[in-house]
Every structure is written in structure tokens, then in C-alpha cells.
Amino acid sequence: xxxxxxxxxxxxxxxxxxxxxxxxxxPLFSETLRHTDDEMAQFKGRAILDQQEFRNxxxxxxxxxxxxxxxxxxxxxxxxxxxxPLASGTYKVNQPMLEELRRAERGEHASNLGAxxxxxxxxxAGVAYVVDPVSVDEWPEHARLSGSAQxxxxxxxxxLNTKAVAKRYAREQSKPYEELRLIVAHVGSGISVSAxxxxxxxxxxxxxxxxxxxxxxxxxxxxxxxxxxxFSGKYTFKQVEAMIFREGGLASYMGTKDxxxxxxxxxxxxxxxxxxxxxxxxxxxxxxxxxxTVLCGRVDAVLLTGGMAHSEKLVADLKSxxxxxxxxxxxxxxxxxxxxxxxxxxxxRGEEKAREYGVDAVAAAxxxx
Numbered sequence: 453x454x455x456x457x458x459x460x461x462x463x464x465x466x467x468x469x470x471x472x473x474x475x476x477x478x479p480l481f482s483e484t485l486r487h488t489d490d491e492m493a494q495f496k497g498r499a500i501l502d503q504q505e506f507r508n509x510x511x512x513x514x515x516x517x518x519x520x521x522x523x524x525x526x527x528x529x530x531x532x533x534x535x536x537p538l539a540s541g542t543y544k545v546n547q548p549m550l551e552e553l554r555r556a557e558r559g560e561h562a563s564n565l566g567a568x569x570x571x572x573x574x575x576x577a578g579v580a581y582v583v584d585p586v587s588v589d590e591w592p593e594h595a596r597l598s599g600s601a602q603x604x605x606x607x608x609x610x611x612l613n614t615k616a617v618a619k620r621y622a623r624e625q626s627k628p629y630e631e632l633r634l635i636v637a638h639v640g641s642g643i644s645v646s647a648x649x650x651x652x653x654x655x656x657x658x659x660x661x662x663x664x665x666x667x668x669x670x671x672x673x674x675x676x677x678x679x680x681x682x683f684s685g686k687y688t689f690k691q692v693e694a695m696i697f698r699e700g701g702l703a704s705y706m707g708t709k710d711x712x713x714x715x716x717x718x719x720x721x722x723x724x725x726x727x728x729x730x731x732x733x734x735x736x737x738x739x740x741x742x743x744x745t746v747l748c749g750r751v752d753a754v755l756l757t758g759g760m761a762h763s764e765k766l767v768a769d770l771k772s773x774x775x776x777x778x779x780x781x782x783x784x785x786x787x788x789x790x791x792x793x794x795x796x797x798x799x800x801r802g803e804e805k806a807r808e809y810g811v812d813a814v815a816a817a818x819x820x821x
Contacts, residue, residue: 457526457800460573461792462511464531464565467492469507473520474793481518482789485510500560501553504568511573525578527800529792530566532585534558537607540588540615540653541807542795545571545580548810558587558608581806583795584612590652609644609656610758616791617757617783618648632752635743635778637736639766640758640786641709642669645739647746655746657739660697664735667709667760670700671735702728711760718765733766737773744777751778758786 456475463470472482495503515522532543533553543549545567553564567582574580588611598605614636622629630651638644642659643666657663657671665671673696682692695704703709705728706717717725744751754774760766761784771780798804 454526454800457797458520458524459793459796460511460515460525460528460570460578461789461796462528462530462566462569463788463792464503464507464562464569466562469510470789471511471514472789472793473515473518477793477797479790479793480520483514485514499556500562500564501568503565504572507565508569508572511569522573522576525574527578527581527796528570528574529581529583529796530568530570531563531612531788531792532582532587533564533566534561534608535585535587535809537587537589538585538809539807540584540590540611542581542583542799542804543585543807543809545574545582546809549582552809561586581796581799583792584615586611588615588653591655595655605662606658607656608658608660609646609653610638610640610642610659610786611653612788612791613757613786614638614644614646614653614656616787616794617755619794620783621753621755621781633747633750634753634755635740635747635751636755636757637740637770638758638786639666639736639756639760641667643671643736643739643758645736645743647743649747655743663739665701665732667702667711668698668700670696670704701732711763711766715763715765729766730769733769733773737770740770740774740777754778754780755783756780757783759784761785 459474461472461474467487469485469487470483473480491506512522530545534556535549535552535558549567550571553567556564563586567580570580570582586608588609589607591607596605618632618634618636619629621634622632625632632648634648636646636648643664644656644659645663646653646656648654659666659669662672681687687695702711702714706714706725708714714725714729718729740754754777756767756770761782767782774780799806
């Protein structure tokens with residue numbers, strides 16, 4: 453590892469691009485570029501990867517503005533997208549990975565851009581990586597059964613932040629992550645509640661289609677009513693998908709995805725806002741309780757993270773419901789940029805070996821079961 457590794461990390465969102473430059477573990481600068489409706493209009497109806505050149509140019513402009521050249525970079529890391537199930541780790545961006553993301557067989561998502569953005573910049577210098585993509589899958593086989601042979605559960609989660617927070621807590625306790633039994637609740641626009649044992653994420657709620665409702669996602673819904681709605685003739689597939697994935701949760705009940713606004717309404721005496729907020733906390737707590745059973749009730753700690761963990765009211769209400777399970781520790785925000793840098797550093801320092809997608813990824817994932 454060079455004495456001073458310069459690592460550029462990139463986290464693309466649907467309407468934003470977050471990126472930062474690290475010197476080893478030290479952040480040198482961080483930026484969040486918000487993309488306007490007018491800017492994104494040019495990509496309407498097009499594949500998500502069509503945005504690569506637009507976003508890469510903005511990142512390179514910012515890098516130059518801060519006085520850094522691409523040739524100085526040691527590595528570039530992007531958030532991993534909707535790949536096939538794979539084991540946790542840091543992966544070199546290779547052609548099989550890029551082709552998988554181009555086909556988008558598991559769905560179009562802004563995170564699919566991460567590998568392309570990293571590779572596009574790293575062509576001039578450094579090595580391109582992704583760290584703990586959303587498709588990290590360390591489940592035992594029995595966790596995949598849903599109750600219908602036609603509908604297997606899929607492991608998709610906020611693996612990057614979830615794994616980083618779990619390992620951060622382990623370092624703070626001076627204990628190996630592999631020896632801890634943890635529940636991690638990532639509470640943001642999507643909610644992933646996971647159980648960790650033996651260094652593996654052995655179960656997690658798929659925030660796209662199950663678990664607690666969030667600011668914009670419906671979580672688990674009554675399946676018979678959903679089937680009736682789908683076959684009512686009133687809605688297309690895309691409309692139903694929007695109801696579940698972008699217009700559910702607080703957006704459906706309150707007409708806003710802004711948790712701060714909901715809390716403002718509660719403070720002003722809004723009974724409806726209080727009811728909906730209470731229901732969301734209730735569902736998150738219920739999922740945490742369910743993960744406690746996955747760990748047979750032996751839980752070392754419950755970790756709360758994600759954007760909604762900034763809410764003092766939500767954290768306080770959750771603690772009152774779950775602190776009987778284990779001590780609760782709060783890591784507010786989504787430190788995904790730091791998590792990307794940490795993943796690359798583990799490889800550069802020789803603490804982990806970089807994985808090769810399509811070579812050892814599938815075998816590694818299946819060996820966990």
C-alpha cells in the first residue's frame with residue numbers, strides 16, 4: 453500500500469450524486485450534487501446507465517476544482533448495484549460485472565451506476581472497486597422460503613452501510629465482528645432490519661417489498677388485497693410498483709416523505725400524524741423483535757442507523773420499545789462514502805483480498821448457506 457493512498461468514492465442516487473476524496477482514512481472533501489428536474493428530464497425513458505457521462509463530468513469538474521488530478525488517484529470505488537447474489541466484500545469492477553449491470557435483469561436502480569462511474573474514472577488511474585453491493589446474500593437456505601414455491605425471498609438490502617456500522621461497533625468494543633450477535637436497523641427512505649452472526653448477515657428484510665413501511669415504501673402489505681388491486685383493471689404494473697416503492701409509507705398516509713414535516717404536524721397536535729408515526733415505529737420495533745428470534749434471543753447490541761436515525765423522537769420511541777432486547781447504539785446517517793473508503797483500505801492494507809465478480813463471488817455466497 454502506498455504511504456498516502458488517494459481514494460475517490462462515489463454514491464449515485466436517483467436525483468443526486470454524492471462523492472468524496474479520502475487520503476487513507478481521512479476525508480479531504482465531500483460533495484453532494486443535487487440534480488434538478490430539468491437536468492434529469494433528458495434521461496426520461498432511458499436506461500439509468502445513460503447518465504454515466506453526465507455524472508462523470510460533474511465529478512471530474514469537482515475533483516479539478518479542489519486541485520486534484522485523476523492521475524493522482526490510487527483507487528476509485530462506487531456503490532454496488534443490483535447484481536446477482538454474492539458474498540460480502542470488496543470487488544474489482546470487471547467486464548462480467550459491467551455486463552450484468554447493463555442487462556439490469558434484477559432491476560434499474562441508481563446504484564447500478566456506481567461501478568460504471570468508478571470504472572470510467574479509473575481508466576485513467578487507479579483500480580475500480582465496488583464494496584458490499586445491495587445484493588450481498590449470506591442467508592442460510594431456509595431463510596429464502598417465503599411460503600410459496602413460486603415466490604422465493606430475495607436478499608436485497610442496505611448492505612454497505614449495515615456492514616460498515618456493524619464492523620465499526622465491533623472496533624469500538626475491541627471485539628471481532630465475527631464473534632458478535634447484532635441486530636442492525638437501517639432506517640431511511642427504505643428500511644432494512646438485519647441479524648448478524650458469525651460475521652454474516654444471516655437474515656434481513658428486503659426494503660423493496662417487505663418489513664416496516666418507511667417514508668416512501670409500503671413494506672409488507674396484505675397479499676390478498678394487493679392481488680385484488682393488481683387485477684382490478686384500474687392500475688398498470690408501473691403504477692402498482694410506484695405505490696409500493698415510491699409512494700407508500702408516509703407519502704401514502706400523509707402526502708409527504710419529509711419526516712421532519714410529520715414531526716412538525718405531531719407537535720402542532722396532528723392526531724393523524726401521531727398515529728402514522730406511531731405505526732411506523734411499531735413496525736420497525738416488530739421487525740427488530742423478529743430478528744432477535746433469528747438470533748435465539750442472544751443479542752449483544754441493537755444498532756440504529758440511516759437518515760431517520762437523526763430523529764430524536766423516532767430514536768427515543770424505538771428505544772423504549774426495544775431496549776429490553778439488548779443495549780441500543782445509534783449511528784445516524786448513511787455513511788456510505790466512508791464505508792466505501794474503508795472497504796478499499798482493507799484491500800490496500802492486505803486485511804482482505806479483493807474479490808473477482810463472476811469468478812469467486814457466487815461460490816463464496818453459496819458457501820455461507
